[in-house]
Amino acid sequence: MTGWPVSNKFLSSKKQYTGIAVQLVFLLVCGIAWQWYATSRNIMGFPPLDVIVSHLVDSFTSPRQPILVYMAHSFLLIVEGMFIGAVAAVILSGLSVLNNVIGAIYKLLISIFDLLPGVALLPILMITIGANDMSILILVIHSVLWPMSRYIMDGFRMIPKTYIEVGKNFGLGMYRMLVDVYIPASFANVLSGLKVGWARAWRGLISAEMIFGAAQSAGIGVYINNARTIWLDYPGVYGAIFLIILVGVIVEYGFFHVIECRTVKKWGMIK
Amino acid sequence: MSDILSIVDLTKQYASPRGKAGVLNNLNLTVGKSEFVCILGPSGCGKSTLLRCIAGFEDYQGEIVCNGHKVKKPSIDRMMVFQDYNQLFPWKTVEDNIKYALKLRGEKDSDALARKVEELLHNVGLYEYRKFYPHELSGGMKQRVAISRARAINPEIVLMDEPFAALDAITRNRLQWNLYEISRREKVTVMFVTHNIQEAITLGSRVLIMNSNGEIVVDEQNPLQQPVRPSTPGYGELWDRYSRILQGEEG
Ligand SMILES: Nc1ncnc2c1ncn2[C@@H]1O[C@H](COP(=O)(O)OP(=O)(O)OP(=O)(O)O)[C@@H](O)[C@H]1O
Ligand SMILES: [Mg+2]
Numbered sequence: 021m022t023g024w025p026v027s028n029k030f031l032s033s034k035k036q037y038t039g040i041a042v043q044l045v046f047l048l049v050c051g052i053a054w055q056w057y058a059t060s061r062n063i064m065g066f067p068p069l070d071v072i073v074s075h076l077v078d079s080f081t082s083p084r085q086p087i088l089v090y091m092a093h094s095f096l097l098i099v100e101g102m103f104i105g106a107v108a109a110v111i112l113s114g115l116s117v118l119n120n121v122i123g124a125i126y127k128l129l130i131s132i133f134d135l136l137p138g139v140a141l142l143p144i145l146m147i148t149i150g151a152n153d154m155s156i157l158i159l160v161i162h163s164v165l166w167p168m169s170r171y172i173m174d175g176f177r178m179i180p181k182t183y184i185e186v187g188k189n190f191g192l193g194m195y196r197m198l199v200d201v202y203i204p205a206s207f208a209n210v211l212s213g214l215k216v217g218w219a220r221a222w223r224g225l226i227s228a229e230m231i232f233g234a235a236q237s238a239g240i241g242v243y244i245n246n247a248r249t250i251w252l253d254y255p256g257v258y259g260a261i262f263l264i265i266l267v268g269v270i271v272e273y274g275f276f277h278v279i280e281c282r283t284v285k286k287w288g289m290i291k
Numbered sequence: 292m293s294d295i296l297s298i299v300d301l302t303k304q305y306a307s308p309r310g311k312a313g314v315l316n317n318l319n320l321t322v323g324k325s326e327f328v329c330i331l332g333p334s335g336c337g338k339s340t341l342l343r344c345i346a347g348f349e350d351y352q353g354e355i356v357c358n359g360h361k362v363k364k365p366s367i368d369r370m371m372v373f374q375d376y377n378q379l380f381p382w383k384t385v386e387d388n389i390k391y392a393l394k395l396r397g398e399k400d401s402d403a404l405a406r407k408v409e410e411l412l413h414n415v416g417l418y419e420y421r422k423f424y425p426h427e428l429s430g431g432m433k434q435r436v437a438i439s440r441a442r443a444i445n446p447e448i449v450l451m452d453e454p455f456a457a458l459d460a461i462t463r464n465r466l467q468w469n470l471y472e473i474s475r476r477e478k479v480t481v482m483f484v485t486h487n488i489q490e491a492i493t494l495g496s497r498v499l500i501m502n503s504n505g506e507i508v509v510d511e512q513n514p515l516q517q518p519v520r521p522s523t524p525g526y527g528e529l530w531d532r533y534s535r536i537l538q539g540e541e542g
Binding site: 180182183185186188189190191200201204205207283286287288289 | 347364366370373375382
């Protein structure tokens with residue numbers, strides 16, 4: 021009760037800036053090394069950065085389909101799949117808490133499918149559904165659903181007993197208990213699950229597109245394949261890979277990090 | 292004085308293989324409206340167990356009736372305040388934690404909600420902190436908010452399990468007075484478990500002492516003139532008597 025309330029959220033920002041500065045310098049050094057090596061050796065499959073970048077810029081407005089159209093195709097697919105997978109994970113994990121029979125079965129399913137790489141499912145999907153976007157969507161859902169469910173269920177198990185007893189003391193029904201206590205109390209795990217799911221889905225999707233090839237899909241994986249085999253545009257291969265990394269970084273910092281700051285960090289539930 | 296809580300032949304044993312012996316054996320107790328019952332007893336004698344049975348967190352043998360209803364599961368009629376500092380929902384601000392409780396009682400109007408939050412937080416001197424998240428508060432502040440949240444529920448009986456045990460002496464004193472004032476003004480019914488004789492004498496209108504077999508060995512109205520201070524006549528003698536009983540029970 022002494023003094024005025026002051027929030028201390030800016031205290032850690034100096035440390036944060038140092039970290040970013042170190043990372044930028046590191047990237048710069050790597051870039052210089054790359055540029056030096058590529059220009060001095062002049063290997064066909066290892067173009068200098070400026071060539072890669074100028075090809076990438078050109079490919080934004082290329083007369084063949086612009087690269088961003090490929091990227092958008094992949095991205096929409098993954099967003100759709102992640103949404104379905106995440107909602108399913110929350111619902112199914114919730115049901116598992118409410119009902120022991122469902123819980124037992126679902127735990128078994130998680131331990132079976134979480135270990136199965138999505139790409140290993142591709143042959144079956146190709147036979148049954150065909151080499152099309154629907155197969156990729158299912159693969160994305162598969163990549164998100166199981167790890168996320170595992171994280172959520174672990175999170176539910178780790179919720180401090182007191183929160184649950186407070187919820188019971190409030191006389192909350194099962195639904196309110198899930199929405200008002202279980203999910204926010206394990207939100208750090210929900211987010212971790214989402215991150216792991218995203219990483220697996222993004223890799224799985226690009227692998228699948230590259231395996232399917234040009235005819236069936238129009239995503240960024242296909243672009244890489246085409247650049248190598250049809251257009252013989254090696255800087256284009258690198259450009260597409262850079263773009264994939266860039267999207268990953270943007271999702272990590274622009275989406276996950278922001279959500280984390282606005283929820284579990286703000287709530288003091290993680291550092 | 293009408294009874295709000297009546298306990299008949301309460302027996303409780305935990306299912307663990309080691310603890311076959313009962314924690315509570317045929318315990319009988321009635322608590323009247325607006326009584327402030329302080330419960331003292333050696334560690335492990337079953338004070339928390341008693342509160343948890345009343346709250347409805349444990350199954351038991353015998354009968355616990357609160358306000359005419361047999362206790363079968365937790366309910367907002369019997370609100371528990373835990374010793375654990377982390378009982379507020381960390382994902383809600385101080386204000387929203389209390390609003391949540393008010394809404395459970397059916398309050399929907401946003402002006403009325405804001406007014407009640409203001410009143411409850413002013414009472415514990417934390418209105419300036421309404422926008423803070425629990426992790427930005429000290430332990431004592433969190434406990435005050437937890438008490439306010441329990442009051443927002445407006446239960447028949449508030450069950451407090453050593454809510455101030457981990458606080459320093461000065462904070463503890465301040466919180467005791469705060470609670471004393473609120474409880475006498477609002478005439479809430481409280482069962483308050485503590486290790487601390489001073490706390491029991493200061494807060495309680497009635498004092499229970501349990502022995503290590505989970506039996507009630509002292510059950511009496513607080514004989515001292517309220518509000519009780521260390522300088523109140525008879526304070527030292529009462530403190531001594533309780534202390535001797537407790538030491539006897541522990542030895
Ligand atoms: N969940 C449990 N399972 C098994 N035994 C338990 C459980 N909870 C408590 N006990 C036992 O019941 C007895 C009473 O415990 P309780 O927590 O009620 O004591 P207490 O009077 O509150 O002690 P303290 O003052 O230390 O908090 C103890 O012997 C303890 O070992
Ligand atoms: Mg206890």
